[in-house]
Amino acid sequence: MAASxxxxxxxxxxSRAAEGFVSLYxxxxxxxxxxxxxxxxxxxxxxxxxxxxxxxxxxIEFFEMLPSSEFQVTTFDCQPxxxxxxxxxxxxxxxxxxxxxxxxxxxxxxxxxxxxxxHTYPSNRLWKIASDCFRFQDWAS
Amino acid sequence: ITFDxxxxxxxxxxxxxxxxxxxxxxxxxxxxxxxxxxxxGEDRQGLLNVYHDEACCSLSIPIVSGPNPARSSLGDYFTxxxxxxxxxxxxxxxxxxxxxRLNVVSFLNELPRTQHDLNSxxxxxxxxxxxxxxxxxxxxxKVEGQSNDPVRAFTRVFIAVPGNEAGxxxxxxxxxxxxASTDEIRKAFATPAPTPSSSPVPVLAP
Numbered sequence: 001m002a003a004s005x006x007x008x009x010x011x012x013x014x015s016r017a018a019e020g021f022v023s024l025y026x027x028x029x030x031x032x033x034x035x036x037x038x039x040x041x042x043x044x045x046x047x048x049x050x051x052x053x054x055x056x057x058x059x060i061e062f063f064e065m066l067p068s069s070e071f072q073v074t075t076f077d078c079q080p081x082x083x084x085x086x087x088x089x090x091x092x093x094x095x096x097x098x099x100x101x102x103x104x105x106x107x108x109x110x111x112x113x114x115x116x117x118x119h120t121y122p123s124n125r126l127w128k129i130a131s132d133c134f135r136f137q138d139w140a141s
Numbered sequence: 142i143t144f145d146x147x148x149x150x151x152x153x154x155x156x157x158x159x160x161x162x163x164x165x166x167x168x169x170x171x172x173x174x175x176x177x178x179x180x181x182g183e184d185r186q187g188l189l190n191v192y193h194d195e196a197c198c199s200l201s202i203p204i205v206s207g208p209n210p211a212r213s214s215l216g217d218y219f220t221x222x223x224x225x226x227x228x229x230x231x232x233x234x235x236x237x238x239x240x241x242r243l244n245v246v247s248f249l250n251e252l253p254r255t256q257h258d259l260n261s262x263x264x265x266x267x268x269x270x271x272x273x274x275x276x277x278x279x280x281x282x283k284v285e286g287q288s289n290d291p292v293r294a295f296t297r298v299f300i301a302v303p304g305n306e307a308g309x310x311x312x313x314x315x316x317x318x319x320x321a322s323t324d325e326i327r328k329a330f331a332t333p334a335p336t337p338s339s340s341p342v343p344v345l346a347p
């Protein structure tokens with residue numbers, strides 16, 4: 001019984017984290033791009049349409065190079081990641097789907113997924129992106 | 142005289158599968174071959190030993206417009222779609238997140254029979270540690286047993302812990318299913334021609 005209770009707690013925590021994260025992430029991407037990497041861990045990794053990028057500096061450089069964007073998320077889901085996989089660190093899987101228009105490019109549908117980990121600081125607790133994977137759905141056309 | 146306010150308009154080139162290392166590539170590709178051999182079979186009960194006791198699983202589809210979404214082309218998945226953008230009821234949110242091995246496999250077993258095109262798979266490894274492997278599969282499949290066997294596209298995230306005999310044990314499984322584009326339908330299940338290495342290489346090609 002205890003295990004099911006914990007799962008419910010974790011599932012609710014994941015839902016709240018995902019909800020806050022999804023709106024903050026895409027708003028930051030579109031409107032405050034320079035702040036975006038603050039949402040990532042120092043050691044975070046991104047796989048963007050098959051291109052691997054890792055670490056803050058590389059991420060800053062990568063996001064700066066991307067044209068300005070307009071994201072629209074139409075679907076998202078999340079799951080608490082099992083503790084056995086994360087060695088006890090609270091982790092949430094967030095998956096999103098929507099469309100994005102990068103300046104000078106045709107609109108694309110995309111899918112993206114994140115692993116968010118919970119970090120405790122003296123004054124607060126924060127979710128940070130540990131990994132991020134992004135793909136256009138029509139990239140091979 | 143002008144000011145330089147040029148903004149970037151070029152996107153980095155899109156690439157095929159990112160599989161991190163040869164070792165991980167081998168593990169992931171072997172897993173997918175075995176997984177979909179069972180998943181596409183008559184009975185998905187065989188997946189029981191692929192999932193962790195405490196595994197969880199969910200599925201989502203894009204927002205369906207029109208007066209009767211349940212009867213739309215993705216109708217088979219509609220009632221199970223966990224799209225938190227639309228789904229506000231906490232009880233229903235929790236109900237659609239399948240938890241524990243038996244629930245996960247019986248949920249998967251109730252979904253329509255499928256035939257996946259393994260040559261269409263594009264796989265990205267997003268995270269790997271000693272205790273976790275997270276990878277994402279993009280591809281197409283045919284829904285069987287319906288008139289004209291419609292082609293669907295999917296993006297599926299698997300998170301695994303190390304399992305028996307160097308295998309993988311799934312702890313998380315999230316699947317997104319949408320209608321395939323005309324281009325995807327045209328290419329689906331076509332015998333792959335040899336492709337130059339710079340273009341998308343079907344990762345599971347024989």
